[in-house]
Amino acid sequence: MDKIYDVAIIGAGPGGYVAAIRASQLGLSACVVEKDTPGGICLNWGCIPSKSLIHQASEFAALADMEKLGIRVDRSGFQYGRVQAKSRDAAKTLARGVAGLLKKNKVDVLSAVGSIAAVGKVALKGGALDGKIVHAKNIILATGSRPLELSGFVIDETMVLSSTGILAMVELPKELVILGAGAIGCEFAHVMNAFGVKVTLVEMAGHILPSEDFEVAQVVDAAFRKAGIDILVGTKAVSWKTRNGRSAVSIDKGGQKSELCCDKMLAAFGRVPNTQGIGLEMVGVRLNGRGYIETGDYGQTNIPGIFAIGDITTSPALAHVASREGEIAVEFIAGRTPRPSKVPPDLVPSAVYCEPQVAGFGLREDGDKVNNRNVKKSVFPYRGAGKSVATGKTEGLVKILADVDTGEILGAHVVGLNATELIHELLLAKSSEMVVEDIAAMIHAHPTLSEAVMEAARGINDSPIHL
Amino acid sequence: MDKIYDVAIIGAGPGGYVAAIRASQLGLSACVVEKDTPGGICLNWGCIPSKSLIHQASEFAALADMEKLGIRVDRSGFQYGRVQAKSRDAAKTLARGVAGLLKKNKVDVLSAVGSIAAVGKVALKGGALDGKIVHAKNIILATGSRPLELSGFVIDETMVLSSTGILAMVELPKELVILGAGAIGCEFAHVMNAFGVKVTLVEMAGHILPSEDFEVAQVVDAAFRKAGIDILVGTKAVSWKTRNGRSAVSIDKGGQKSELCCDKMLAAFGRVPNTQGIGLEMVGVRLNGRGYIETGDYGQTNIPGIFAIGDITTSPALAHVASREGEIAVEFIAGRTPRPSKVPPDLVPSAVYCEPQVAGFGLREDGDKVNNRNVKKSVFPYRGAGKSVATGKTEGLVKILADVDTGEILGAHVVGLNATELIHELLLAKSSEMVVEDIAAMIHAHPTLSEAVMEAARGINDSPIHL
Numbered sequence: 001m002d003k004i005y006d007v008a009i010i011g012a013g014p015g016g017y018v019a020a021i022r023a024s025q026l027g028l029s030a031c032v033v034e035k036d037t038p039g040g041i042c043l044n045w046g047c048i049p050s051k052s053l054i055h056q057a058s059e060f061a062a063l064a065d066m067e068k069l070g071i072r073v074d075r076s077g078f079q080y081g082r083v084q085a086k087s088r089d090a091a092k093t094l095a096r097g098v099a100g101l102l103k104k105n106k107v108d109v110l111s112a113v114g115s116i117a118a119v120g121k122v123a124l125k126g127g128a129l130d131g132k133i134v135h136a137k138n139i140i141l142a143t144g145s146r147p148l149e150l151s152g153f154v155i156d157e158t159m160v161l162s163s164t165g166i167l168a169m170v171e172l173p174k175e176l177v178i179l180g181a182g183a184i185g186c187e188f189a190h191v192m193n194a195f196g197v198k199v200t201l202v203e204m205a206g207h208i209l210p211s212e213d214f215e216v217a218q219v220v221d222a223a224f225r226k227a228g229i230d231i232l233v234g235t236k237a238v239s240w241k242t243r244n245g246r247s248a249v250s251i252d253k254g255g256q257k258s259e260l261c262c263d264k265m266l267a268a269f270g271r272v273p274n275t276q277g278i279g280l281e282m283v284g285v286r287l288n289g290r291g292y293i294e295t296g297d298y299g300q301t302n303i304p305g306i307f308a309i310g311d312i313t314t315s316p317a318l319a320h321v322a323s324r325e326g327e328i329a330v331e332f333i334a335g336r337t338p339r340p341s342k343v344p345p346d347l348v349p350s351a352v353y354c355e356p357q358v359a360g361f362g363l364r365e366d367g368d369k370v371n372n373r374n375v376k377k378s379v380f381p382y383r384g385a386g387k388s389v390a391t392g393k394t395e396g397l398v399k400i401l402a403d404v405d406t407g408e409i410l411g412a413h414v415v416g417l418n419a420t421e422l423i424h425e426l427l428l429a430k431s432s433e434m435v436v437e438d439i440a441a442m443i444h445a446h447p448t449l450s451e452a453v454m455e456a457a458r459g460i461n462d463s464p465i466h467l
Numbered sequence: 468m469d470k471i472y473d474v475a476i477i478g479a480g481p482g483g484y485v486a487a488i489r490a491s492q493l494g495l496s497a498c499v500v501e502k503d504t505p506g507g508i509c510l511n512w513g514c515i516p517s518k519s520l521i522h523q524a525s526e527f528a529a530l531a532d533m534e535k536l537g538i539r540v541d542r543s544g545f546q547y548g549r550v551q552a553k554s555r556d557a558a559k560t561l562a563r564g565v566a567g568l569l570k571k572n573k574v575d576v577l578s579a580v581g582s583i584a585a586v587g588k589v590a591l592k593g594g595a596l597d598g599k600i601v602h603a604k605n606i607i608l609a610t611g612s613r614p615l616e617l618s619g620f621v622i623d624e625t626m627v628l629s630s631t632g633i634l635a636m637v638e639l640p641k642e643l644v645i646l647g648a649g650a651i652g653c654e655f656a657h658v659m660n661a662f663g664v665k666v667t668l669v670e671m672a673g674h675i676l677p678s679e680d681f682e683v684a685q686v687v688d689a690a691f692r693k694a695g696i697d698i699l700v701g702t703k704a705v706s707w708k709t710r711n712g713r714s715a716v717s718i719d720k721g722g723q724k725s726e727l728c729c730d731k732m733l734a735a736f737g738r739v740p741n742t743q744g745i746g747l748e749m750v751g752v753r754l755n756g757r758g759y760i761e762t763g764d765y766g767q768t769n770i771p772g773i774f775a776i777g778d779i780t781t782s783p784a785l786a787h788v789a790s791r792e793g794e795i796a797v798e799f800i801a802g803r804t805p806r807p808s809k810v811p812p813d814l815v816p817s818a819v820y821c822e823p824q825v826a827g828f829g830l831r832e833d834g835d836k837v838n839n840r841n842v843k844k845s846v847f848p849y850r851g852a853g854k855s856v857a858t859g860k861t862e863g864l865v866k867i868l869a870d871v872d873t874g875e876i877l878g879a880h881v882v883g884l885n886a887t888e889l890i891h892e893l894l895l896a897k898s899s900e901m902v903v904e905d906i907a908a909m910i911h912a913h914p915t916l917s918e919a920v921m922e923a924a925r926g927i928n929d930s931p932i933h934l
Contacts, residue, residue, distance in 0.1 A: 021932050022932065025929075047853070047913060051854060051857035059529040062526040070545050071541065071542050074540075077537035078538050090857045097933075318912075318913070321910065327932075348910055349910065349911070350912075359912060384564075386514070389560050389561050391518065391522040392519075423912065424892045424909075424912070424915070424920070427909060428906065431909045432905045434899050442894060443788065445787055445887055445891070446481065447515060447518055448887050463492045465488050465790075
């Protein structure tokens with residue numbers, strides 16, 4: 001371990017492994033220290049296996065369509081364990097892929113728990129490398145986050161599951177209470193409900209998906225209720241106790257207390273940064289009041305030579321943000337001037353993969369006020385796009401908030417089939433400083449859902465045709 | 468009928484009805500003459516019902532996934548008639564929608580066969596309006612196209628079906644020979660094969676989807692063969708005869724003659740413009756050598772006051788082209804300067820909805836040569852995007868051809884799940900004169916297939932991460 005790396009990265013999630021590959025592409029020598037499988041939570045116990053469950057849930061739900069065609073479906077032999085196994089296969093395939101990419105890019109993968117020993121030094125713990133020190137000119141911290149545990153809901157992975165626990169689950173509960181209706185809560189509500197679990201979604205805020213536009217969240221709310229999911233908003237989960245082998249969850253809605261019975265709970269309150277035990281105190285890396293690492297334009301912490309990216313920083317805790325921050329940091333280290341530098345918050349797309357899907361960026365109608373801007377809103381419903389009728393997926397809308405004087409897109413929100421793909425056309429218009437007219441004037445293939453994007457853009461300056 | 472309309476439109480397909488609505492939005496008085504249901508072939512007997520069949524075919528195919536989960540599926544009671552009925556419902560819903568939009572926009576819909584009687588006069592035939600004359604300052608011809616009939620394969624809708632005939636079909640044949648592997652041929656090959664019909668696809672050109680990029684077509688070819696479709700390229704269908712109540716189709720591959728047996732044939736050779744019986748000769752509207760109407764920048768024919776849009780003109784025979792040409796013509800009539808005027812051919816997306824889907828625009832690697840350009844190709848496979856692995860749909864690729872000196876996108880081609888949506892981000896970059904770097908530098912939501920678009924863009928100037 002006498003080698004001095006240009007970059008040592010602690011954590012091989014979507015922030016760390018992308019930073020490592022990019023570093024290598026730029027001619028830097030790089031290693032990544034990872035205690036588990038490369039790919040991090042996202043790939044192994046997050047985005048990827050959950051997308052496999054969601055895809056299978058949609059196929060399972062489509063069985064009802066097929067029964068209407070005279071096909072007989074006997075679900076009695078259904079084994080959820082096989083659904084789960086398939087999701088594990090997807091994660092394993094991709095983890096192997098990441099390991100292959102790291103190898104191809106000559107990144108050293110060090111299997112150990114890494115922590116800062118000093119500036120330029122990473123201490124390794126556990127496994128064959130226990131006690132070793134890695135030397136590196138630059139250290140990037142990419143240790144990610146873990147589920148937030150609230151008092152009263154200690155995660156035991158038996159009664160109170162984390163997102164990891166529910167992804168590991170091989171048998172379905174009869175009744176599930178999901179605590180928190182953010183992206184993770186809503187995705188599992190969709191999956192579990194589709195597979196026949198009785199789901200209750202409990203959310204403190206005034207609407208589900210509280211960090212998404214309210215109008216978009218409303219569409220999901222209506223679809224969820226129609227699909228049989230119970231939704232309690234403005235409701236706080238207080239505590240739980242066992243009763244006859246099941247759980248009784250105490251909830252409080254504006255002072256009105258009641259109880260929900262279920263077999264399991266999913267704690268989806270949010271996530272907390274993994275800033276403990278990584279040696280921040282050894283060199284004095286500063287945290288903000290909420291426990292996140294404040295970083296400069298290129299991911300620099302207050303200590304020269306030490307960078308931080310992803311969920312441990314103050315930017316949105318999203319895989320694609322971590323990846324970009326990783327690239328920005330190593331490009332800076334390599335002497336390049338990355339463009340853009342700091343990830344602009346209004347150019348970060350959110351994406352929720354429940355059905356209907358949700359994606360958005362920038363200004364929300366119920367978000368911060370915009371001064372000195374003549375903001376206009378345009379909403380185009382999916383059912384105005386022929387493709388949605390042809391596929392029977394008419395729930396959804398495209399919403400654009402634009403400066404009507406300049407045509408600048410200030411925010412956009414899509415809910416419905418393939419929303420997480422459709423958002424990118426709108427985001428490109430925003431990120432490249434185009435105007436709504438650029439989208440409105442462009443020919444869109446017929447019949448596609450992207451036509452709804454075009455029609456929404458027309459709604460700012462002109463009239464949509466199909467409304 | 469003494470009223471003088473600003474615009475009379477013959478044909479209420481996607482060209483005509485959109486032109487009529489747009490005319491009304493611009494303050495013009497408009498009528499549309501239509502012999503059938505508003506919406507035209509596309510909506511009633513084309514794009515829309517076929518997308519319904521395709522969607523149901525995918526759900527049907529997904530039954531195999533479900534069987535692996537322990538679910539028992541008995542297909543013996545399957546009634547294709549119900550699939551077809553559902554596709555008719557979709558078409559009817561949308562036709563009602565179009566009728567409603569026309570009414571809301573105060574467009575008069577005249578149920579009759581329309582033809583030019585003179586400049587400013589449209590003669591009506593059939594129904595209650597038989598013999599009437601409509602007066603209009605401007606006439607827009609939007610009569611569309613019909614299936615091309617080749618000698619030897621007269622369409623009888625019993626043995627030799629057109630696309631309309633196969634959409635009307637309520638019982639599946641055992642064996643189907645599809646003559647022509649363009650968009651229509653490939654879409655029905657996918658649908659019929661998914662529902663268990665033995666399909667043979669016969670194409671004269673060297674590869675299926677001859678108007679798409681060869682590399683993209685190759686992916687479809689491989690997927691089709693894997694799914695059990697027989698493909699014969701470089702093969703001419705010569706004639707057919709009945710034998711024991713079935714058909715024997717004579718084919719010729721480079722002089723080698725053989726026979727294919729089947730129950731029905733689908734003639735998908737192409738389409739011909741409906742320029743007969745619409746009174747072109749009454750005023751002298753000129754056709755080109757191939758029988759299409761040549762038009763000016765705003766759809767003007769050689770006769771002042773008479774415009775032509777859609778499949779009867781020389782532009783690509785696509786619904787979205789017809790719609791845009793309709794808008795351009797009425798905007799010009801209303802005294803506006805539409806932007807862009809003539810639809811730029813390299814900004815017209817193609818879209819094929821078989822599985823895997825295909826979409827593309829602009830330069831093809833096997834298309835016209837580009838002079839004085841340093842063209843670079845970048846291909847990124849779908850399997851490099853985590854979403855494709857999570858959903859098990861790893862077949863596909865994104866291909867970009869760009870000018871490596873300027874970063875200008877010259878052409879882009881996508882094959883795979885949701886290709887017909889993904890193409891729009893690339894098309895926006897092209898149509899708004901952005902460069903590949905604009906896509907490469909933008910954060911894309913993870914995990915989406917749009918990440919493959921970003922990675923392909925990186926492949927022009929830089930390195931993709933996941934390759």
